[in-house]
Amino acid sequence: AQKVTQAQTEISVVEKEDVTLDCVYETRDTTYYLFWYKQPPSGELVFLIRRNSFDEQNEISGRYSWNFQKSTSSFNFTITASQVVDSAVYFCALSEATFRDRLAFGKGNQVVVIP
Amino acid sequence: DTEVTQTPKHLVMGMTNKKSLKCEQHMGHRAMYWYKQKAKKPPELMFVYSYEKLSINESVPSRFSPECPNSSLLNLHLHALQPEDSALYLCASSPQGLAGSRETQYFGPGTRLLVL
Numbered sequence: 551a552q553k554v555t556q557a558q559t560e561i562s563v564v565e566k567e568d569v570t571l572d573c574v575y576e577t578r579d580t581t582y583y584l585f586w587y588k589q590p591p592s593g594e595l596v597f598l599i600r601r602n603s604f605d606e607q608n609e610i611s612g613r614y615s616w617n618f619q620k621s622t623s624s625f626n627f628t629i630t631a632s633q634v635v636d637s638a639v640y641f642c643a644l645s646e647a648t649f650r651d652r653l654a655f656g657k658g659n660q661v662v663v664i665p
Numbered sequence: 666d667t668e669v670t671q672t673p674k675h676l677v678m679g680m681t682n683k684k685s686l687k688c689e690q691h692m693g694h695r696a697m698y699w700y701k702q703k704a705k706k707p708p709e710l711m712f713v714y715s716y717e718k719l720s721i722n723e724s725v726p727s728r729f730s731p732e733c734p735n736s737s738l739l740n741l742h743l744h745a746l747q748p749e750d751s752a753l754y755l756c757a758s759s760p761q762g763l764a765g766s767r768e769t770q771y772f773g774p775g776t777r778l779l780v781l
Contacts, residue, residue, distance in 0.1 A: 583767055593753055595708070595772035602767065641707055645767075652721075653770060655707035 553577065554644050556656035563632050564664050571627045571659045573642030579603075581647040584625045586616065589658070590638040598640075601625065632663045668692075669773035671756050677779045680746060686776045688739040688756030697739040698757040698770060699731060708755055714739060715761070746780045753777050 555574045563569045575584065586598040599609060601618050609616045613630045629636050639660050643653040669690045678684050688697065696715045700708035713721035714733040728750075730742040739756055753775045759768040 585769065587772070592774060593755075593777065594774040595755060595757075597769055597771060600767075600769050652710060653708075658705075658707055660705075 552656075553646075553654040554642050554656035556642055556659050558659050559657070560660040560662065562662045562664060565634060566631050569629050569632055569636075569661060569663075571629075571640055571642070571661070573625045573627065573656060575623050575625065575642070575644045577623075577644060577646050579646040579648050583645045584618065585643040585645070585653065586625075586627050587641045587643065588638045589641065595641070598627075629661070632661075634663050634665050637661060637663045669756055669758055669771055671754075671773040671776050673776060674774065675777045675779075677781065678743065678746065679781055680748070682746075683742070683744045685743065686741040686754055686756075686778075688741075688773055690737055690758040690771075690773075692758065692771070693736075693760075694758035694771075695736055695761050696759045696768070697733060698759075699739070699741055700755040700757065700772075702753040702755055702775070704752075712741075743778075746778075748780050751778055751780045 553576050557572055561569055582603045584601045588596045588598055599616055606618050606620055615628045617626045625642060639658045641658045642656045645653050672687045676684060698713050699711040701711055702708040710723050711725045712719065712731045717733045717736055728745050732740040732742060755775045756773040757770040759770045
């Protein structure tokens with residue numbers, strides 16, 4: 551069973567629009583960590599954020615913001631005022647205490663920002 | 666500094682060749698990882714080294730042979746690969762590995778491998 555679901559495969563937005571990427575996860579552990587990574591066309595996976603299961607505070611970093619809701623098992627990511635440089639694949643990932651060292655990745659969201 | 670370096674950036678090899686991929690980090694991390702990523706797919710874990718010992722092998726075929734000569738260096742030796750092994754190979758590191766799920770893995774830029 552898929553542990554991390556990113557339903558939207560490809561999302562196209564016009565520059566300066568906001569875009570929200572949905573991430574729904576599934577786990578039986580009470581201790582777990584959620585991550586978002588960005589993968590531009592160059593290939594490198596760039597770490598964006600880590601959130602643990604006990605911290606439901608939302609986070610804002612520049613134009614990026616994250617909304618973590620345990621009640622709906624979701625960890626959504628919003629890019630505000632998108633720019634062409636935001637064009638990339640974004641992966642949500644789950645790490646559970648039971649499966650140390652293993653990141654369960656979602657299938658990724660391909661974001662295309664149109665100038 | 667959260668840099669993981671990988672060489673070469675691109676590699677083309679025949680099915681009878683032997684080649685190696687190299688990964689290096691100088692963050693003092695003690696866990697290092699190899700992932701394989703096919704186009705339009707998420708990365709798939711291949712191997713994990715923790716404190717220079719192989720801790721996870723995800724049933725990877727023996728034509729892939731990992732090596733961790735020291736805590737900052739990770740190699741992946743390739744021999745008799747198949748065309749379906751063509752992919753992006755990503756290396757990652759994290760502080761300890763044994764500490765479990767709370768660690769962030771930092772990735773390198775990858776090696777794009779084409780097997781002819």
